[in-house]
Amino acid sequence: MNGLYGEGPVVIAGPCSAESEEQVLVTAHALADMGIKVFRAGLWKPRTHPGGFDGVGEQGLAWLQRVRRETGMLVATEVATPEHVAAALNAGIDIFWIGARTTANPFAVQQIADTLQGHDVPVLVKNPMSPDLELWIGAMQRLEAAGITRLGAVHRGFTPNTELSEYRNVPHWDIAIELKRRYPTLCIMCDPSHMCGRRELVGELSRQALTMGFDGLLVEVHCQPEVALSDAAQQLTPDALLQMLANLHPRHCDDAGEELEQLRQRIDECDRELVNLLARRMAVVREIGHYKQIRQVPVVQTSRFDKVLRHAIELARVEGMSEAFITAVMHAIHDEAVRQQV
Numbered sequence: 001m002n003g004l005y006g007e008g009p010v011v012i013a014g015p016c017s018a019e020s021e022e023q024v025l026v027t028a029h030a031l032a033d034m035g036i037k038v039f040r041a042g043l044w045k046p047r048t049h050p051g052g053f054d055g056v057g058e059q060g061l062a063w064l065q066r067v068r069r070e071t072g073m074l075v076a077t078e079v080a081t082p083e084h085v086a087a088a089l090n091a092g093i094d095i096f097w098i099g100a101r102t103t104a105n106p107f108a109v110q111q112i113a114d115t116l117q118g119h120d121v122p123v124l125v126k127n128p129m130s131p132d133l134e135l136w137i138g139a140m141q142r143l144e145a146a147g148i149t150r151l152g153a154v155h156r157g158f159t160p161n162t163e164l165s166e167y168r169n170v171p172h173w174d175i176a177i178e179l180k181r182r183y184p185t186l187c188i189m190c191d192p193s194h195m196c197g198r199r200e201l202v203g204e205l206s207r208q209a210l211t212m213g214f215d216g217l218l219v220e221v222h223c224q225p226e227v228a229l230s231d232a233a234q235q236l237t238p239d240a241l242l243q244m245l246a247n248l249h250p251r252h253c254d255d256a257g258e259e260l261e262q263l264r265q266r267i268d269e270c271d272r273e274l275v276n277l278l279a280r281r282m283a284v285v286r287e288i289g290h291y292k293q294i295r296q297v298p299v300v301q302t303s304r305f306d307k308v309l310r311h312a313i314e315l316a317r318v319e320g321m322s323e324a325f326i327t328a329v330m331h332a333i334h335d336e337a338v339r340q341q342v
């Protein structure tokens with residue numbers, strides 16, 4: 001999808017939910033005035049609990065049509081059922097997106113795909129709530145099989161497994177990067193608003209996403225965020241978006257210069273040494289395995305792994321690497337070591 005809307009990263013902006021004709025139009029005009037080309041607004045809102053504001057529904061389609069007429073922006077909305085798709089197609093909505101809760105349900109995605117058959121509109125597929133890359137890919141495959149040629153993915157983070165997370169939805173960038181590795185030409189956008197859950201963090205995550213080479217941003221913007229009927233804490237004002245974009249310096253160049261090429265060769269060399277070192281470590285692991293077998297010592301001794309882990313964390317800290325990173329690496333190494341001993 002990159003390029004469809006001009007050069008550089010695409011910015012899709014607008015409120016979490018369309019709430020009133022006035023709120024939609026005021027927000028849209030402010031965004032259009034700053035050069036935003038695609039407007040988002042949710043009409044059908046999938047809420048976690050019943051009783052929340054679940055969207056204005058079909059009546060909002062006319063408001064989006066008015067946005068298109070008055071500002072020239074393309075308009076995008078979320079669809080979750082065949083009825084939503086039919087109504088949005090009928091209203092000439094330009095871009096459809098599938099929300100995280102829907103992507104997780106293959107039956108729902110298939111119904112949407114079946115209804116889109118014969119209507120080659122651009123469709124953005126948000127990642128499912130849980131970090132399941134195959135489920136995300138599977139949803140896009142269903143749409144592709146239905147003849148959708150302008151597919152995009154939206155990385156909006158994953159439900160955290162602890163209350164202590166600073167993010168509403170944890171980025172897990174590795175999953176989006178793996179998606180890009182497998183589908184290099186797929187447009188992958190980032191939704192920093194749903195990742196953060198708090199507007200103060202949106203700028204920093206947007207910077208990280210564009211630095212990594214994401215194709216664009218899907219950002220929630222509301223003319224009066226503090227009184228928004230959904231996701232009030234994470235929406236930006238149009239002015240705040242303008243300021244945020246002015247501070248971002250997207251990078252868009254795939255050509256590796258000579259210096260970059262040389263640096264990459266050094267990385268390749270490091271990786272060779274790394275794998276070699278791991279292989280040597282595993283050889284020792286197998287010797288220990290042999291020893292344990294002869295002396296009837298159980299393979300897993302958690303107190304020993306605790307000690308190994310604490311040692312590695314201490315060494316990594318001195319080298320400026322995070323505890324989370326080295327812990328993940330040591331767990332992966334330990335898993336393989338156990339596998340080699342049993």
Ligand code: PEP
Pocket residue numbers: 016017042046098099100101126156191194
């Ligand atoms: C949204 O974009 O308003 C939305 C509901 O997002 P998600 O599906 O990512 O939770």
Ligand code: MN
Pocket residue numbers: 016017194220230231
């Ligand atoms: Mn939202």
